[in-house]
Amino acid sequence: MKANHHNVLLVGFWLFIIWLLLSIVILLSPFLINWVRHVSSFAAYCIIWLNQGIQYSSENGFGAVVLLLVAQGAILFMVILQRIRAAKLMGRLSFSVPPESVSQFAKEHSMENRLSYTQSKQIFSFTSGFFHPRIVISQGMVELLNEKQLHAVLLHERMHAIGHHPLLLALARSFAKVFWFFPIVGEIVRQYQILLELDADQFAIRHVGKEHLAAALLAVMEVDLKHVHVHEVAWNGFDDFMRPRVYQLIGQEARRDVKRKWMIRSTIQSGTSFLLFILLLVASCL
Template sequence: MSPSVKLRWIYILMVVFLALFSVQMGLFVAHQMEGRGLGTGILIYIVFDLIIGYTLIRAIWRITAQAYLSRKWHKLFSSNRHAKLTKHLNYKYRGLGTEIIVVRNEAFVALAIGMYRPKIVISTQVLHMFNDDEVKAILLHEWHHCRNHDSIKLFIMTLLTEAFGYWPIMKPIFRYYQTWTELLADRFAIRQMGTELHLGSVLLKLSKLGKTEPVTAVHFAASAMHYRMLQVLEPHQTVKVKISLLRPLLASLSLLLLLMLGGDT
């Protein structure tokens, strides 16, 4: 099974699981509004109410935080925009059909930002650190994120993971999804460049820098550096990303069963 197909099935598994849980929560709320079982299962109702309240609070907090951070970074990028370099790169890479914004910053910044109309943001430091081919590899990586709208997909995954974080299955799926999002973008860049040399050079340099990027969008050196280096070293072999699903899945199904049985009492 190809990584993209496996990723799709894992995503479907998560959606189905959360859909079942949401249906159970809806049935519980309906029963509570009708006043059924309030006399004998008051403790169960309190537990269910706490779970629902926690889920809603976490979801609202994540949405609010994302809106605030997005506005903050958009304002920062706009105020530090390098007009000349922005115009130059947009002309040079006009074939991508995606807006590129160059910002004045001494740190490494390369990311895809925006949920509905994604843009590529890179810093002047990127242009100073890397040669033209390496910059092109970085831009192709980010362009893949833009084409696939990975920013909004990652936001939805983050929202679900935080809102339903009490389910053991959520975090392993999120980490796996995040890792393969980066690997597929790297694979696209390598395929477009015709060689893994330039991307490998970028990753090697970044591995020495550490993580210095903002955390509000899909960014180049965000995660999975180990797997990404393996893919560059062995481009003709599929990287095996470890994911432990059996125990978290069984634990989550057991918890769901207990909630379903509790909701019927």
């Protein structure tokens, strides 16, 4: 639990560092223009529209500030858009009083004000909401699992709720979309999502044991899922990043292999993206 929590904080720290470095690069772009002015005329021709925009804003003395405000505004807009989608999703579901056993367990673990139960026969559970996240579980999920397995699912979702993971993920996903031209950012966000998921699994394992969570995962995997599509608006407890969760349950060696492959791929992507970014920056300044 502590190790996963440390990894979550570490990834969050590096996301902040990347944002800070990008901000510094944008702020220093007028000086970089003078340093690399006579390079890559062909690329400059290809992106002449970008050159004109940056040149105009630089001449008026507010280019760097505008770029920063635009980037931050885009992130805020995408976060708001995800919040609207989440609200629409919740609005399409009809909620009712959960079974007594579910209500009792929720009360014992301080979830009674966060839990929403829908009588849908579809099998799903997720956490949605930014400032007061709610745990949504379907009748189909309740009927599929036994008591201990259901407890593992609810505890998993409780960790997402108390950690405000939907809000963190909305910010991270928006950050990745704004800086789509840096694949390494998307990879880091994906790893951040995985770490949050594994952190929630560890929370459930600590309370009910590994075998009950594993059984719940297996039961859901064996069903032909026709779940609500919540990837972009909520934190889904099962269908996202299943393989890393299984790896955690069977041992650490497999997880290290996944991390090794990710490091190789992300290193290549980040190197390529950095060179492309420098090329575009140089070309746009000619």
